[in-house]
Amino acid sequence: MAPALRPRPVPPVLLFSLLPVAAWLLIRPLLDPVPLPALYASLGLSLFALVGTLFLIPALGPTFVRADLKGRDLLKTYDDPIPESLGLVCASIYILLLILFIPFAFSDSFVTHTGRTERARHGIVVHEFPHHQLSVYLSSLLSLLMATMLGFLDDVFDIRWRHKLPIPIIASIPLLIVYYAERGATDVVVPLPLRWLLGPLLNLGPLYYVYMSLLSTFCTNSINILAGINGSETSQALIIAVSVILNDLLYLPWPVGFRIALPLHLLGRPAEVDFGGAWHAGMAYGSRILVERHLFSLYFMMPLVAVCAGFLYHNWYPARAFPGDTLCYVTGMAFAVVGIQAHFSKTLLLFFLPQIFNFVLSCPQLFGLVPCPRHRVPRFDSETGLLHPSKAEFKEKPPSSLATLILHVFAALGLVQLTTNERTGVISETTNLTILNVLLLRLGPMREETLTKALICTQVAGSVFAFAVRYGLAGLVYDGNRR
Amino acid sequence: MAPALRPRPVPPVLLFSLLPVAAWLLIRPLLDPVPLPALYASLGLSLFALVGTLFLIPALGPTFVRADLKGRDLLKTYDDPIPESLGLVCASIYILLLILFIPFAFSDSFVTHTGRTERARHGIVVHEFPHHQLSVYLSSLLSLLMATMLGFLDDVFDIRWRHKLPIPIIASIPLLIVYYAERGATDVVVPLPLRWLLGPLLNLGPLYYVYMSLLSTFCTNSINILAGINGSETSQALIIAVSVILNDLLYLPWPVGFRIALPLHLLGRPAEVDFGGAWHAGMAYGSRILVERHLFSLYFMMPLVAVCAGFLYHNWYPARAFPGDTLCYVTGMAFAVVGIQAHFSKTLLLFFLPQIFNFVLSCPQLFGLVPCPRHRVPRFDSETGLLHPSKAEFKEKPPSSLATLILHVFAALGLVQLTTNERTGVISETTNLTILNVLLLRLGPMREETLTKALICTQVAGSVFAFAVRYGLAGLVYDGNRR
Numbered sequence: 001m002a003p004a005l006r007p008r009p010v011p012p013v014l015l016f017s018l019l020p021v022a023a024w025l026l027i028r029p030l031l032d033p034v035p036l037p038a039l040y041a042s043l044g045l046s047l048f049a050l051v052g053t054l055f056l057i058p059a060l061g062p063t064f065v066r067a068d069l070k071g072r073d074l075l076k077t078y079d080d081p082i083p084e085s086l087g088l089v090c091a092s093i094y095i096l097l098l099i100l101f102i103p104f105a106f107s108d109s110f111v112t113h114t115g116r117t118e119r120a121r122h123g124i125v126v127h128e129f130p131h132h133q134l135s136v137y138l139s140s141l142l143s144l145l146m147a148t149m150l151g152f153l154d155d156v157f158d159i160r161w162r163h164k165l166p167i168p169i170i171a172s173i174p175l176l177i178v179y180y181a182e183r184g185a186t187d188v189v190v191p192l193p194l195r196w197l198l199g200p201l202l203n204l205g206p207l208y209y210v211y212m213s214l215l216s217t218f219c220t221n222s223i224n225i226l227a228g229i230n231g232s233e234t235s236q237a238l239i240i241a242v243s244v245i246l247n248d249l250l251y252l253p254w255p256v257g258f259r260i261a262l263p264l265h266l267l268g269r270p271a272e273v274d275f276g277g278a279w280h281a282g283m284a285y286g287s288r289i290l291v292e293r294h295l296f297s298l299y300f301m302m303p304l305v306a307v308c309a310g311f312l313y314h315n316w317y318p319a320r321a322f323p324g325d326t327l328c329y330v331t332g333m334a335f336a337v338v339g340i341q342a343h344f345s346k347t348l349l350l351f352f353l354p355q356i357f358n359f360v361l362s363c364p365q366l367f368g369l370v371p372c373p374r375h376r377v378p379r380f381d382s383e384t385g386l387l388h389p390s391k392a393e394f395k396e397k398p399p400s401s402l403a404t405l406i407l408h409v410f411a412a413l414g415l416v417q418l419t420t421n422e423r424t425g426v427i428s429e430t431t432n433l434t435i436l437n438v439l440l441l442r443l444g445p446m447r448e449e450t451l452t453k454a455l456i457c458t459q460v461a462g463s464v465f466a467f468a469v470r471y472g473l474a475g476l477v478y479d480g481n482r483r
Numbered sequence: 484m485a486p487a488l489r490p491r492p493v494p495p496v497l498l499f500s501l502l503p504v505a506a507w508l509l510i511r512p513l514l515d516p517v518p519l520p521a522l523y524a525s526l527g528l529s530l531f532a533l534v535g536t537l538f539l540i541p542a543l544g545p546t547f548v549r550a551d552l553k554g555r556d557l558l559k560t561y562d563d564p565i566p567e568s569l570g571l572v573c574a575s576i577y578i579l580l581l582i583l584f585i586p587f588a589f590s591d592s593f594v595t596h597t598g599r600t601e602r603a604r605h606g607i608v609v610h611e612f613p614h615h616q617l618s619v620y621l622s623s624l625l626s627l628l629m630a631t632m633l634g635f636l637d638d639v640f641d642i643r644w645r646h647k648l649p650i651p652i653i654a655s656i657p658l659l660i661v662y663y664a665e666r667g668a669t670d671v672v673v674p675l676p677l678r679w680l681l682g683p684l685l686n687l688g689p690l691y692y693v694y695m696s697l698l699s700t701f702c703t704n705s706i707n708i709l710a711g712i713n714g715s716e717t718s719q720a721l722i723i724a725v726s727v728i729l730n731d732l733l734y735l736p737w738p739v740g741f742r743i744a745l746p747l748h749l750l751g752r753p754a755e756v757d758f759g760g761a762w763h764a765g766m767a768y769g770s771r772i773l774v775e776r777h778l779f780s781l782y783f784m785m786p787l788v789a790v791c792a793g794f795l796y797h798n799w800y801p802a803r804a805f806p807g808d809t810l811c812y813v814t815g816m817a818f819a820v821v822g823i824q825a826h827f828s829k830t831l832l833l834f835f836l837p838q839i840f841n842f843v844l845s846c847p848q849l850f851g852l853v854p855c856p857r858h859r860v861p862r863f864d865s866e867t868g869l870l871h872p873s874k875a876e877f878k879e880k881p882p883s884s885l886a887t888l889i890l891h892v893f894a895a896l897g898l899v900q901l902t903t904n905e906r907t908g909v910i911s912e913t914t915n916l917t918i919l920n921v922l923l924l925r926l927g928p929m930r931e932e933t934l935t936k937a938l939i940c941t942q943v944a945g946s947v948f949a950f951a952v953r954y955g956l957a958g959l960v961y962d963g964n965r966r
Binding site for chain 1: 546549550551552579582583585586617618621622624625628629631632635639640641653656657660661663664665
């Protein structure tokens, strides 16, 4: 077998150590009532997801290659086919486990059995999910499954770039329809400086649905266009999911006496971060709805982290498996689902800062002002093994005056490197407008693995900044009840 | 383009005549309250599904061929590739319209707006769907979407026969899980002759879930194994769906004064068929639950008939498009869904009589008693253009004594034709054990189109017989409240 195809071995000790822990977490709430039984089950299922992904990806790779779902790694010296679209395996495990999770979160027998004891123990009553929320959960699953399906169709039929932009909108239809049928809220909280004009709450009406479908389109496509090097899509999704989880944890009702000295107060406005002294009720301030919303988000994010981590093991440089569009679609839709259903889409967008930066930077190429080659991945120098910024040439016609202006601004900001005709001063070449090329431009040529790590650092820095903005600066424009 | 690939033209008059009718049916309940508004919407959406299938199948055929989803028609003289797996298009249209239907059936604004007026008009109050039934509907959609997905994966990865048998069980998980979480009934009505032993109702408990998953496996695979000639899968699904619709219609609360002299009383036990005189309340005897269940079934079956009819137009001899496994999976799952959720699985199985016959007949080949070639389709004689029964040879070893016994019984019943070694009397060859070969054996060699028609007649005869049993004979073993 070709060396690139040989799957990365998974230590069997992982199997033997993780499975008992996972099983214990699933059974734990049945043996002895715990405050949030479904959270234990979710954690247990996530460990199953991790083990499943770790072992199934290498096992199914050859099947994908045989079905012609394979690609060549553009940034390597070898030409061996790498199995592609394996995000399908991640998505299938993810969705199947979310379905198997339903009885843990919604079955009367399970929830009330443990709920009653819990009520006796704690001040705050958390019913986990009201029974009617099952339809919201199911519509989210439908959207995820549609995103998976459409992502896989995209991989099989190789849908053209412009045609696939609206695909996430189709996948978000179940979400929107059930949101409508359930008469979901379409109000947004107005920032303080605008309240004199709009009042505290603004009902966006149908515009809210447009906003939701655009959110799913953005989450999906922004991960998709920040691709090209081993592990880039997967690690982005992983870090965003971890950030969402950290944010959710702030809202859980922690047991009394459990205190964390959050370093958040270093980020300014300490009074805003100290949220009333008693940490045990978390950021939810004892609000059942807020706790439920963030539990909902946790139930979707924990298994997502698990499948992404498991897949990253095989997708890490040198990649033994490619995610395909399927992974971007399903992770993007998962983020949109929690942002919409748990009502923290603004916070969610903060975790997408590197993607927003990459999208804004890409716009001149996406909208045709600057030529856009089929691949904008960095250029691989096979002699040194280093990556260099790749370039787009103005072959057919010189840049318009708008394009010239934008490129000069980008160049002044150090985001692109331009090649100009010495005689006329007209731009003949520019480095491609992606965050990966910017990193290579600022930090110099580097190995692919180092670039992935640099991207991960950028994403982590973005999330840290996001937390600072959310819990430090948001108090400037929103009052106490910030969502 | 090859002649077989050239799509069958669709008269544009269909587009212009059907679309206004469909739109009118959708808008109708909003203009003037009608008794069952969602039923109008469902009918309107079904017409959209019909138009969509008719026009999209030929439009997308070349895309499927390019993605290597194509097959050769084994029973033709030409070798041109025919687009395969186009059941995916049918399934996508079907599921998308079922999703778009949600607000019509579940949105408060729509249902209560018309519901109030309706209450004033009619004696029977029909709320269509209680709000909590939305989760049941959504879990059905999830199962349908999973069946579609798995069917398409089967087409892409060409999963082996024995490995794909349990696939419908996986697809039915959402159905079962939500059934469990919603604490669905697991009782069955005990037939009269057994009541002295078991009582009137028997709680099957976990066995009921086994029964449900087996039902979905049976519905899916039984359509799948009755395949092989142009239009066979599609026409089976179409006739079963129409039969289910006819059965559902019996339970709707028809307007007062609307009477049909059912010919059912000719089939024996007239007192049992005359159901209490007042036809307007239908077989539901005014029971809201029964009406709602059969409305649920209608909402799933009407668009299914539409996509099957639209697809049959292109799948009819000589086929311009093949359904692939996707169509069998999604139609089979749709039947299982309505059988389970609307609680008429026994009646449903009656409509599968030809499939049950075909399955029982196939068992010796499915379970390895008789050799099973890759394809059991009839043999095509390219000179006469007629189909003949195909044969399975005992090449490696002679038939076991059990196989010999079974084959001799089948031969005595006229279901197979055996070739025996003249000297030893040992069976050396048998016609393949499928209903198609039985038809060819009994009726003589015929053209493929005629065989499809013969199969359709068999299916229709089966449904007529099923109605006779259900409404004629069932009174012998069940009392009045028959379900």
